[in-house]
Amino acid sequence: MHAVWAKQASCDIGCGLMTDVVDQAKRSRMMSGIRSKDTKPERFVRSALHRAGFRFRLHARLPGKPDVVLPKYHAVVFVHGCFWHRHAGCRYTTTPASNATFWQEKFAANKQRDTAVRRQLRRLGWQVHVIWSCQLNQPKMDALIARIRFAKGSKS
Numbered sequence: 001m002h003a004v005w006a007k008q009a010s011c012d013i014g015c016g017l018m019t020d021v022v023d024q025a026k027r028s029r030m031m032s033g034i035r036s037k038d039t040k041p042e043r044f045v046r047s048a049l050h051r052a053g054f055r056f057r058l059h060a061r062l063p064g065k066p067d068v069v070l071p072k073y074h075a076v077v078f079v080h081g082c083f084w085h086r087h088a089g090c091r092y093t094t095t096p097a098s099n100a101t102f103w104q105e106k107f108a109a110n111k112q113r114d115t116a117v118r119r120q121l122r123r124l125g126w127q128v129h130v131i132w133s134c135q136l137n138q139p140k141m142d143a144l145i146a147r148i149r150f151a152k153g154s155k156s
């Protein structure tokens with residue numbers, strides 16, 4: 001198990017994610033709670049994209065640190081938590097009852113930063129895609145994949 005993780009960590013383009021889904025699910029159950037919780041949405045999106053044939057870079061130095069960078073498509077993907085990034089109309093986009101002002105200011109700042117980051121990336125020529133954490137299922141991934149491919153096709 002350790003060897004698998006070491007290999008994954010050293011791979012810059014996500015090759016380690018080629019392990020099949022069953023293996024991954026089993027491994028995440030074996031991992032300690034906090035760590036697997038933190039990385040699960042990103043991992044879901046990355047492995048779905050990888051299965052679809054996309055090759056990507058992790059940890060690219062771009063505004064907002066996108067979760068996935070697809071150089072060939074000139075596209076980036078953000079995996080956004082609905083609560084923190086305020087997914088409009090989503091049932092997870094709740095506001096805590098106490099300290100309402102604090103939360104409203106925090107959420108407003110988050111939204112402002114997201115907008116600024118998207119604008120910066122677009123100015124640099126990147127297609128920006130967002131997938132929300134409530135949308136981590138295959139139909140939504142298929143839609144995302146179609147959008148990425150379409151965006152590339154319409155550019156060339």
Ligand SMILES: [Zn+2]
Nearest residue numbers: 082087090134
């Ligand atoms: Zn949502």
